[in-house]
Amino acid sequence: xxxxxxxxxxxxxxxxxxxxxxxxxxxxxxxxxxxxxxxxxxxxxxxxxxxxxxxxxxxxxxxxxxxxxxxxxxxxxxxxxxxxxxxxxxxxxxxxxxxxxxxxxxxxxxxxxxxxxxxxxxxxxxxxxxxxxxxxxxxxxxxxxxxxxxxxxxxxxxxxxxxxxxxxxxxxxxxxxxxxxxxxxxxxxxxxxxxxxxxxxxxxxxxxxxxxxxxxxxxxxxxxxxxxxxxxxxxxxxxxxxxxxxxxxxxxxxxxxxxxxxxxxxxxxxxxxxxxxxxxxxxxxxxxxxxxxxxxxxxxxxxxxxxxxxxxxxxxxxxxxxxxxxxxxxxxxxxxxxxxxxxxxxxxxxxxxxxxxxxxxxxxxxxxxxxxxxxxxxxxxxxxxxxxxxxxxxxxxxxxxxxxxxxxxxxxxxxxxxxxxxxxxxxxxxx
Numbered sequence: 001x002x003x004x005x006x007x008x009x010x011x012x013x014x015x016x017x018x019x020x021x022x023x024x025x026x027x028x029x030x031x032x033x034x035x036x037x038x039x040x041x042x043x044x045x046x047x048x049x050x051x052x053x054x055x056x057x058x059x060x061x062x063x064x065x066x067x068x069x070x071x072x073x074x075x076x077x078x079x080x081x082x083x084x085x086x087x088x089x090x091x092x093x094x095x096x097x098x099x100x101x102x103x104x105x106x107x108x109x110x111x112x113x114x115x116x117x118x119x120x121x122x123x124x125x126x127x128x129x130x131x132x133x134x135x136x137x138x139x140x141x142x143x144x145x146x147x148x149x150x151x152x153x154x155x156x157x158x159x160x161x162x163x164x165x166x167x168x169x170x171x172x173x174x175x176x177x178x179x180x181x182x183x184x185x186x187x188x189x190x191x192x193x194x195x196x197x198x199x200x201x202x203x204x205x206x207x208x209x210x211x212x213x214x215x216x217x218x219x220x221x222x223x224x225x226x227x228x229x230x231x232x233x234x235x236x237x238x239x240x241x242x243x244x245x246x247x248x249x250x251x252x253x254x255x256x257x258x259x260x261x262x263x264x265x266x267x268x269x270x271x272x273x274x275x276x277x278x279x280x281x282x283x284x285x286x287x288x289x290x291x292x293x294x295x296x297x298x299x300x301x302x303x304x305x306x307x308x309x310x311x312x313x314x315x316x317x318x319x320x321x322x323x324x325x326x327x328x329x330x331x332x333x334x335x336x337x338x339x340x341x342x343x344x345x346x347x348x349x350x351x352x353x354x355x356x357x358x359x360x361x362x363x364x365x366x367x368x369x370x371x372x373x374x375x376x377x378x379x380x381x382x383x384x385x386x387x388x389x390x391x392x393x394x395x396x397x398x399x400x401x402x403x404x405x406x407x408x409x410x411x412x413x414x415x416x417x418x419x420x421x422x423x424x425x426x427x428x429x430x431x
Contacts, residue, residue, distance in 0.1 A: 003095060023147035025147060027115050027119055028152055035127055038129065038131075039126040043135065044139050044154070045138050045139065045264065046139050046158050047161065048185045051164070051315075052257040054075050054292065055289045056257050057138040058138075059284055060138050061090065062090065062283040062287045063275070064268075064279075065090055066282055070134045071088070072128075072134040073088075074087075074122070074129075074140060077411055077415075080418055080419050080422075086121075086124065086129075088128070088129070097131075100131075101125075105124050144184070145181055146180070146185070148185075157193065158185050158190055158192040158193070159193045159264055160179075160195070162311070164309065165178065176200040180204050180208070183204055184208075191216075192216050193260055194216070195218075195219040195257075196218075197219075197220075217267070219260065222237075222263070223236065224236050225258065225259040231246055235262045238266045238267070242262070245281060247287065248284070248286055248288055249287060250295065250319070252318075265280045293305050301324065301403070301404040301405070305408045306408065306409075306414050308339065308409065313408070317347040320352070320404075327402065327404040328399070329352040329403070329404045329405070330355075330399055330404070330406070331352040331356070332391050333345065333356075334358040334360050335409040336360075336362070337366050344409065345371060345375055345378070348409060349378050353381060354383075355379050356395050357375065357382065357384045358384075358391035359387075359388070360388060365410070365412070388416035389419070392420050392421065
């Protein structure tokens with residue numbers, strides 16, 4: 001059971017969310033200075049982009065761990081427990097480590113304003129990685145890149161996955177503007193790998209990389225993948241050609257993520273001969289990333305996917321249509337108020353026969369009635385069950401074994417669903 005110190009520490013952190021999102025580096029810089037700049041004690045790989053950051057970060061962490069490195073992994077948000085954000089060698093840090101890193105950060109903060117939740121957790125992660133003496137940390141940005149709290153690292157490699165319109169209030173209203181913010185992680189002379197596809201995004205990244213003399217490797221130009229059947233693919237890269245590769249994650253878009261992971265590995269191999277193809281092939285196949293096309297049951301077929309922005313919702317809709325054709329699909333969905341919820345909902349329900357609208361326990365969750373008004377012209381069978389756990393249990397209990405249930409729309413919804421499913425898995429599923 002969590003200790004009272006752990007509970008008090010997390011309660012204090014969650015109260016920081018009232019400060020909202022404040023982009024900038026001065027507060028995090030001051031905190032890290034007070035901690036002795038732990039982010040300079042380990043090598044790092046810094047990842048920005050709209051989608052795929054977590055999948056790529058997790059794959060790289062798995063691969064490097066198999067190669068014998070001690071690896072830190074910092075991602076967000078967590079699904080069930082805060083500890084998931086800060087992992088060492090594939091394991092979330094302990095409750096005691098959360099408390100110790102919280103107290104360390106709290107003891108040095110002397111700035112004019114309170115840190116945000118993300119600034120505080122970022123400092124905690126860097127403190128813990130230094131304490132654990134990791135060789136390398138894989139760091140995922142929270143939002144944007146240029147003014148993201150993680151952009152104090154001096155990485156060995158930067159990765160920009162892809163770009164779509166998101167967080168326009170903070171990052172800008174065009175693909176080019178958003179790309180400029182995310183490309184802010186590019187450092188002078190440090191290689192950058194990217195999977196962006198839009199011309200305007202490519203132009204921005206090419207200019208920033210050239211201005212900073214950062215070697216640039218682009219998907220489609222410098223490396224590519226080709227599906228070869230039986231869930232395998234071939235990789236044609238910067239230095240290598242690898243066949244018979246496989247990713248442990250579902251969805252055709254994971255080939256794009258895998259290509260960026262493999263390109264990153266190629267660049268790492270140039271300076272680290274400890275990393276070999278066997279580590280890369282095994283790590284990519286073994287990689288798991290919870291809450292992203294995560295299959296938790298076969299009968300009925302139950303899948304979890306955050307699908308928390310428009311690009312991800314479209315990918316999920318296509319996956320359901322292509323993979324689950326012929327099944328009666330129930331969508332359990334809740335969406336946050338800072339997302340284009342009309343468009344997201346349209347993509348989510350397109351392949352579905354039934355919609356159950358729910359609401360995660362976070363103040364940014366949209367009222368179910370708002371989503372219901374949008375959904376009525378799109379799908380006939382609609383229910384509102386506000387509690388996520390109850391919504392999931394009802395969806396499964398009222399589905400046939402040959403049916404499918406998908407929980408999506410927000411990683412917060414997925415996290416609450418996972419917690420509920422873990423409590424009642426035996427009685428609900430026939431696996």
